[in-house]
Amino acid sequence: MTGDQLPGYAVFDDYVLSQRIAVVVRWFLLLTWFVLINYRPDIDTKILWSLNGTGTALALLNGYIHWRIIKDRPISARYVIALSVFDLSLITAGIGLTTRFENSFFVFYYPALLGLSLVFSSRRLSFTMVSLVAGVYAAISLGLQPGVNLQVSEEKILLARIATLFAVVAAANLMTRLERTRRLQAVKAEREEASKNLALQKRAAQAELEAQMERDRISREIHDGIAQSMLCPEP
Secondary structure: OOOOOOOHHHHOOHHHHHHHHHHHHHHHHHHHHHHHHHOOOOOOHHHHHHHHHHHHHHHHHHHHHHHHHHOOOOOOHHHHHHHHHHHHHHHHHHHHHOOHHHOHHHHHHHHHHHHHHHHOOOHHHHHHHHHHHHHHHHHHHHHOOOOOOHHHOHHHHHHHHHHHHHHHHHHHHHHHHHHHHHHHHHHHHHHHHHHHHHHHHHHHHHHHHHHHHHHHHHHHHHHHHHHHHHHOOOO
16 A cells, blocks of 8 residues: 555545645735735736736635635545646736746745645646646746846746746655655554454453353352252262
8 A cells, every 4th residue: 555545534634734724825825916916017907907807716716715624614636726726827827917037926836836736645746737837937938028038048047947846846745745654654553553452352352251151160060069969968
C-alpha cells in the first residue's frame, strides 16, 4: 500500500483541513488583488471592470467554500480543483490584460499552486497544472508586448520565475506525500496495536473459559463424590 492508497478513514478530512488554510490565504490574495487593480489604475476601464468582475466571482466561490467549512459540510475534490483553476485563470488574465512580463501579479501563482499541491499528492496532477501555467505565462511574456528584452538578459528572469513555480510545486507535493506516508504509518501502527490487543483479549477470554470449565469439572467431581457417599454409606 502506497501513500496514495490510504484507507478512507485516514484521509476523509484532507480537503477540509487544507481548504481552511487555502480559504484564508485566498481572502488575503483577493484583497491585495482588488487594491492593486483599483489603486491608481493604468488600464482601460473595460479591462478594469472585467478583472474586478472575475475577482468578485472568485470571492463568491471562496465565500461559498468558507460557508461549507463553517457549516461542517464536506469539501470534495472537484471544489478544490475548480477553485484552484479559477485562481490560476484570474492571475493569468490579470497578467495578460495588463503589463504582461512586467506585471508583478505572477507572485500570486506561488500560493495558488502551493494550495493545490498541498491537497493532492498526485505528482501527475501537480506537475501537469504547473506545466500548463508555466507554458501560458512564458507565451504571454515572450509573445505579447512589452515582452522579454533579450538585450538585457530578461529571459533569465523569466526562467527563474518558471523554475520557482516548479520548485514550489515540487516542495509542496513532497511534503504532502511525506505527510500521507507518515499518516499511513500511524494508521498501520494503530491497526497493529489494535490487532495485538484483540489477540490478548481473545487469549484472556480463552483462559477464563478454560478456568471456568476446570471449576465446573471440580464442582461436578465434588458433587458426584458427595452423592456417592450418601448413596453408599460406610458400614
